[in-house]
């Protein structure tokens with residue numbers, strides 16, 4: 001096309017290159033370059049840019065004229081989702097819901113339509129499924145669909161003009177990568193198209209006070225532009241995670257202009273859609289092994305919620321020149337650090353052993369408070385001493401093998417107690433301050449030597 005040129009754009013960082021590259025020289029990602037057609041900047045192409053105001057108009061105001069906004073929030077019917085949003089869907093906000101294909105994004109969004117539809121008009125735009133397919137899924141999810149409009153269309157200009165007629169309060173765009181604008185020459189899913197479509201939705205949202213939820217596929221192969229390029233434009237970014245082979249799903253806010261990014265929502269995928277899991281600990285502990293060495297429970301915080309998870313370690317003599325270390329759900333470098341501390345301080349010969357670590361249930365645990373449980377699981381495996389399944393360990397390890405204090409100790413111990421744990425290993429410093437009125441025995445830990453001592457009081461495997 002005249003006035004256009006073909007370029008390749010990194011879908012992670014938007015680095016532009018005239019030719020395809022395997023590795024992005026700017027951000028270092030592999031296989032992220034996507035072909036794109038961009039216009040050579042001409043006077044007319046510059047003219048077409050639309051101006052967006054987060055206030056809906058473009059008048060200047062003095063600072064004292066500014067008012068503290070009162071966000072109007074609507075419940076989605078799923079309190080786990082509401083919590084992650086900061087207390088419900090904010091009127092006029094643009095939310096990006098990202099996740100791998102098949103994880104359940106369309107399911108989740110169709111499920112919230114009924115509650116939103118109680119006193120709002122919802123427009124569900126799908127570029128991926130036909131009306132019939134949506135209806136079929138809605139039947140399965142038992143969606144009534146009051147005040148719900150379905151539009152299968154991918155042209156953004158058509159979508160917005162339909163929206164002008166329907167006047168919805170909420171627009172769901174599934175997915176933004178299938179949509180395109182006539183104004184842009186490149187293919188749907190390219191960086192410029194995805195950004196242009198998102199921009200049009202944002203402009204609409206801010207002007208007419210419509211809440212917009214954009215679905216964005218995460219694609220590891222990099223064939224389409226990832227949701228990353230949209231993250232800075234939208235008000236909130238929610239990530240839908242989970243192992244597709246397992247049933248549980250987690251929603252996390254990576255960015256939220258209207259709430260905390262610490263909260264997570266937990267769901268389970270069932271035949272009738274996503275069911276809320278209000279007691280994640282119980283789900284995570286469902287398949288825990290009993291009476292075997294190498295297992296230790298920990299209480300971790302996910303946002304403001306304590307959650308008990310089980311860490312598994314398997315330590316076996318190595319047959320490789322360099323011992324293997326794999327760690328599933330726990331930071332690899334943290335694992336190596338704990339191994340080094342145990343080897344140096346306790347003289348345990350991990351260097352001649354392979355170490356495999358795993359978190360049961362597939363959770364990703366990333367806080368230092370899990371150190372103690374990781375260390376215990378590994379010591380338990382190498383010494384073949386079984387840790388009682390009534391014990392939970394919480395604490396951070398320092399390089400000298402000292403056990404350091406952690407936050408939210410009371411909440412963690414309470415949760416463990418609620419789930420029936422009867423002993424809690426916690427940092428010495430926390431134990432001094434802890435008010436004890438629950439049915440759990442607190443064992444203070446000063447350093448890794450304490451761990452060894454405590455462990456030796458347990459029975460061995462016979």
Ligand SMILES: Nc1ncnc2c1ncn2[C@@H]1O[C@H](COP(=O)(O)OP(=O)(O)O)[C@@H](O)[C@H]1O
Nearest residue numbers: 099100101102103104105106107108269270271
């Ligand atoms: N008939 C069905 N019964 C039970 N679960 C189903 C059925 N159809 C689809 N699913 C579940 O829904 C998931 C697809 O969810 P979907 O919302 O389409 O994902 P996404 O929109 O993120 O690509 C599938 O991975 C599967 O687990």
Ligand SMILES: [Mg+2]
Nearest residue numbers: 105106128174
């Ligand atoms: Mg879908």
Ligand SMILES: [Zn+2]
Nearest residue numbers: 010013024027
């Ligand atoms: Zn890049």
